[in-house]
Structure formats: C-alpha cells, structure tokens
Amino acid sequence: MAKQPESDSFLDMFSKFGRDLKLPNVDAILDHHRKNLEALEKSARAGAAGASSVLARQHEMVQNALNEITRMAQNYQTPGNPQELMSKQAEFARRSFETTLKNASEVADLVRKSSTESVEILRDRIRNAMAEIRAGYEKK
Numbered sequence: 001m002a003k004q005p006e007s008d009s010f011l012d013m014f015s016k017f018g019r020d021l022k023l024p025n026v027d028a029i030l031d032h033h034r035k036n037l038e039a040l041e042k043s044a045r046a047g048a049a050g051a052s053s054v055l056a057r058q059h060e061m062v063q064n065a066l067n068e069i070t071r072m073a074q075n076y077q078t079p080g081n082p083q084e085l086m087s088k089q090a091e092f093a094r095r096s097f098e099t100t101l102k103n104a105s106e107v108a109d110l111v112r113k114s115s116t117e118s119v120e121i122l123r124d125r126i127r128n129a130m131a132e133i134r135a136g137y138e139k140k
Contacts, residue, residue: 032132039125043118050114054107061103068099 018026072092 028136032129036125036129039121043121046121047114047118050110050117054110054114057110058107061107065099 015026015030018029
C-alpha cells in the first residue's frame, strides 16, 4: 500500500494556499492568528490551573472539617446541665460559622486570582493585536 505524505498543519496549508494565490501578507496574517490562538491556549491553561487549585483547596477544607467533627465527637461528653449543653452547641456553631466564612473567603480569593490572570493574558494579546493593526496601517 502506498504511504501517504505527512499532512501539514492547517496553518501551513493555509499559508501555501495564500502564496499560491499570491495574496499579500499571508504570513503576517497567519502569525497574527497564531498569536491569538497561543494567547487563548495560555488563558485556558491559567483557568484550568486555577480551577485545579480551587478544587484541591476545597478538598482539603472538607477533610479538615471532617477531622474536626470526628475529634469533637470522640471527645464529646454529655454535660450534666442544659446550660452547659447549650453553651457547647453554641461554641460548635460559632466555630463552624467562622471556619465557613474563612474558607469561603479563601476560595473566592483563589477564583479571583485565577480569573484575573486568565483575563490579563487575553487583554495583553488584544493590546498587542491593536498595536500590530495600527503599525500595519501606519506603513500604508
């Protein structure tokens, strides 16, 4: 069976097509779009890394909460009077609420940092693309 030649990438095929048609600046156009795709890829990677770190941190938070509940259950002794029981329950509720607020704030910070990094990558590419377009018009 005949061996097929290795296929070129889409951008290589488009570049060859443009040169065959004698289109001006085909390589510049392709370079521009290649940079756009690279910026999108980098932004997606930053977003995925951020999501992974959020999930890992949330997993750690759940583990810590379960360990704390287990520890408290093992050390639990029924108090003799109702006021002491209410006091212990109120303390547990207060600590749980404070921990939940702290964890929610931490997760929100992780998400914000990840989103900011991802958006900044795209903003930088947009700025560079606009500069490339301006430079192209100024040459003309």
